[in-house]
Amino acid sequence: MASTKKDPQAIEVAKSFNGVPWCEDYERMISGMTYNQFAPELEDGRLRARRLAKKYSDHFPDDATSQSLARDRQKMLEEAFGKIGPNATVEAPYGVDYGCNISIGTDFYANFNMIILDCGLVTIGDRVFLGPSVSIFAATHETDVQSRRDGIDFSKQVTIGSDCWIGGGTIILPGVTIGSGCTVGCGSVVTRDLPSFCVAVGSPARVVKTVTPVADIRSGASISKA
Numbered sequence: 544m545a546s547t548k549k550d551p552q553a554i555e556v557a558k559s560f561n562g563v564p565w566c567e568d569y570e571r572m573i574s575g576m577t578y579n580q581f582a583p584e585l586e587d588g589r590l591r592a593r594r595l596a597k598k599y600s601d602h603f604p605d606d607a608t609s610q611s612l613a614r615d616r617q618k619m620l621e622e623a624f625g626k627i628g629p630n631a632t633v634e635a636p637y638g639v640d641y642g643c644n645i646s647i648g649t650d651f652y653a654n655f656n657m658i659i660l661d662c663g664l665v666t667i668g669d670r671v672f673l674g675p676s677v678s679i680f681a682a683t684h685e686t687d688v689q690s691r692r693d694g695i696d697f698s699k700q701v702t703i704g705s706d707c708w709i710g711g712g713t714i715i716l717p718g719v720t721i722g723s724g725c726t727v728g729c730g731s732v733v734t735r736d737l738p739s740f741c742v743a744v745g746s747p748a749r750v751v752k753t754v755t756p757v758a759d760i761r762s763g764a765s766i767s768k769a
Contacts, residue, residue, distance in 0.1 A: 544685075545575060545576055545577045545685070545695075545697035546574055546575035546576050546697070547576065548574070548576070549570055549571065549574040549576065550573070550574035550575060553573045553574055553575075553663075553664055553700070554570055554573065554574065556646075556664060557569075557573055557625070557643075557644070557664070559625075559626070560625030560626060560643050560644065560646070561621070561622065561624070561625055561626070561643055562588070562591060562622070562623075562625070562641075562642065562643040563588075563625070563643045563644075564584040564585055564587055564588030564591075564641070564643070565584065566582055566583075566584035566585070567582075568580075568582035568584070568585055569582075569584060569585060569588075572585070572662055572663070572696075572697075572698055573644060573662075573663060573664055573698065575663060575697055575698055575699055575700070576697060577695050577696065577697050578696060578697065579694075580694065580696050581694075585641075588641050588643065589640060589641060591641075591642075592623070592639050592640060592641050592642040592643075595619065595622060595623040595642065596623065596636065596637060596638060596639065596642075598619065599616065599619050599620070599623065599633075599635055599636075599637070600635040600636040600637075602615060602616070602619065613632070616631075616632075616633065617629070617630075617631055620633060623639075623642045624639075624642050624643070624645045624646075624647060625642070625643045625644055625645050625646050626645075626646040626647065627645075627646075627647040627651065628647060628648045628649035628650070628651065628669065629649055629650075630649055630650045630651075631647065631649075631650075631651045631652075632651070632652045632653070633651075633652075633653045633657060634653060634654050634655045634657075634675075635655070636655070636656065637653065637656070637657040637658070637659075638656075638657070638658045638659075639658075639659045639660070639661055640659070640660045640661050640662055640682065641661050641662070642661065643661075644661035644662070644663065644664050644665060644681070645659055645661050645665045645667070646664070646665070646666045646667065647667045647671075648667060648668045648669035648670070648671070648705060649669045649670070650669060650670045651667065651669075651670075651671055652671075652672045652673065653672075653673040653677070654673060654674050654675040654676075654677075654711065655675045655676070656675055656676040657673055657676075657677055657678075658676075658677070658678040658679070659678075659679045659681075660678075660679070660680045660681055660682040661679075661681055661682075662681050662682040662696070662697075662698035663681035663682070663698030663699050663700045663701065663717065664681070664700045664701075665679055665681050665700070665701045665702075666700070666701070666702045666703070667702075667703045668703060668704045668705030668706070668707070668723060669705040669706070669760070670705055670706050671703055671705065671706070671707045671708075671709070672707070672708045672709065673709045674708075674709060674710045674711030674712070674713070674729060675711045675712070676711055676712050677709050677710075677711065677712070677713050677714075677715075678713070678714045678715070679701055679703075679715045680701075680714065680715065680716055680717055681698045681699060681700060681701045681717050682696065682698050682717065683696075683697060683698065683699060683716075683717040684696060684697075685697075698717065699717035699718030700718065701715055701717065701718070701719055701720075702719075702720040702721070703715075703720075703721045704720075704721060704722045704723030704724070704725070704739060705723045705724075705759070705760075706723055706724045706757070707721055707723065707724065707725045707726070707727070708725075708726045708727070709721075709727045710726070710727055710728050710729035710730070710731065711729045711730070712729050712730040713727050713728075713729065713730065713731045713732070713733065713748075714731075714732045714733065715733045716732070716733060716734050719733050719734070719735065719736060719737075720736045720737075721733065721736070721737045722736075722737055722738050722739030722740070722741070723739045723740070723759075724739050724740040724741075724754060724756065724757065725737050725738075725739065725740070725741055725742070725743065726741075726742045726743075726754070727742075727743050727744070727748060728742070728743065728744030728745070728748075730746070731743065731744050731745055731746060731748040732745075732746040732747055732748060733747070733748045734747040734748065735747065735748075737750065738750070739756070740753055740754045740755070740756045741753050741754065742754065
């Protein structure tokens, strides 16, 4: 179900993002409330995202080297996404709803055809690998048919911790949190939260084993398995 009130924390986080289409419906959208997707500011935001995605996919100068292309793409990703750390690699093409609601850490890699429907905030940690055709859905609808006829939309945040490997063809559904150090098998559908340092596979994805926890590189502290 959709939220009935705004999320001050989500709104505060979004204030530090690039290219945000601020309006009443944007604040409702990232808060998980029902909102009007056809608000002019939101339509402009989606057009901006598509324009930047196409520019990114088309950018391949004849004299490009691996180093120059990496530099160019990093700058373009910093414009297209809300936040992204250094050493990011996103193979073209990719698709997003807004881009501005995506926050990604350092040393990120996404293979071809990454799709992120970021109507809600999508937060991805450091050293995360996405296989080809991974889809992350923060957008959703109600199951009531009349509700969909009436154009009711809402969202739920998605979070992926650091040091995760998401196998090709995986689908991550709205509201899911994947803990740090997880591996998700190819073709899985992640419908509920996954604890840190586990391997999960299947549809719906289920934990099949745990792995040895490692220290958080930035803090030096052990990452919780919770």
